[in-house]
Amino acid sequence: MDLTLGVYAFKGLALATELEVFTELAGGKGVTLDAFARRHGIHERPAELLLTALVSLDLLVLDDEGFYRNSAVSEEFLVKGKPRYFGGWVTLVDKHEYPAYIKMLDSLRGNHPTTWDVENQKSLFQPDDRVVKEHFWDAMHSLSAYTAGRLAESIDFSGIKRLLDVGGGGAAYDIELCRRHPHLKTTVFDLPFVCELTRPRVEAAGLADRIDFASGDFFEVGGVPGGYDAILLSNILHDWGIEDARKILRACAEALPSGGVLLVTESFVDDDKRGPAPAALMSLNMLVETWGRNYTAAEYGEWAAEFGLKPEGVVPFEGQGANGVWVARKP
Structure with a gap:
């Protein structure tokens, strides 16, 4: 029963995110049931059902005067514009992934994705996919911002001056790592349209002088640029089958100089x-x-050794969408 209740809990969160409930209540503002219903043009019954559910999930707090306010976790993670805003990920799951689960049996029996058109699209990451273009990289930033901080605390970056973030669209890792390590400069390597989508975020963070861009495709021969002390793959390899994941790993290994380090953050x-x-x-x-x-980690270790890297194992941490960083060095 707890597992089935997860559907109701998620859709309550997604609905509140779509209505921007938490953003409206930012900064300690409160709203009564009647005012909430009038503000959103809905009847009191559905308004009360949603608000009560959000209180039960500790996303809202109901005070003795009948005002609903953000809980501490909602104030930090669900208010638009906050550094750790997580609503982008909630929206992606709701609009992009949730409908596909209705067709999950098709994926199981056919061994293919159902969130995108496998017959007519080259991959999930297509610029003409409206839902992906509008929500995917915002979602990746939401998912990665907190985890990037855990990575920054888990690895000694003192010997790393230049880092290449392969598939780093959204630049969450780059922004967080540069903020915490003032000596570090990074490069986002991604498809051209993704780099353009990401550039304004870097500029808004005031880090355009330390985070630059290199557009390309890591499946092309020589696609991953060299000359970096470290290469980061953050939640990239799980998107690909074994053959393609190995190609990406090999390309990164070949691009690293002697003494260079490969960092892989994943679950x-x-x-x-x-x-x-x-x-x-x-x-x-x-x-x-x-x-x-x-x-x-054992699979990564086996592949890396084949490509001339020396695996050092996983440094565990508790992140969002990642539970550690696997480290390997090039002799």
Whole structure:
């Protein structure tokens, strides 16, 4: 029953995010049931059902005077414009992934994604896919901003002066890493249209002098540029099947100089494939999203050694959409 209630909880959160409930209540503002119903042009019954659900989930607080206010977690993560705004990810799951789960049996039996048209699209990451273009990279920023901070605290970046963020659209990792490590300069490497979508975010962060862009395709021969002390792959490899994931890993290994470090942040499935649940469930999500899955540290270690890298294992941390960083160096 707890698992089935998750559907109701998520849709309540998604509906409130779409209505911008938490943004309207930012800064300690409160609203009564009657005022909320009038503001959104809905009847009192559905308004009360939604608000009560949000209170039960600790997303809103109901005070003794009958005013609904943001909880601490909503104030930090669900208010538009806040540094750790998570609503982009909520919107992507609601608009892009949730409808695909209705067709999940098709994915299971056909071994193909259902969030995009596999017959007519080259991949999920197409500029002409309106939902993806409007929501995907905002969602990636939402998912990555907090996790980037955990990465910044987990790895010694003192010896890294230049970092290449492969598939770094959204620049969440670049922004957070540069803020925490003033000596660091990074480059976002992604498809041309993704770089253009990301550039305003970097400029708004005031980091255009330390974060630059290199457009390209990591599947092209020599596509990944060299000359960097470190290469970061943040939640990239799980989007691809084994053959393609290995190609990306090989390209990064070849681009690294001697002494260079490869950093892979992912939700790693345990080597014995018994969990953990967040990594296993996100891996299941790839059934409807991509041709990939969440891989194990042992799999990465085996591939990296084949490509001339020396694996150092996983440094664990608790992030959103990632549970650690796998590290390898080039001798």
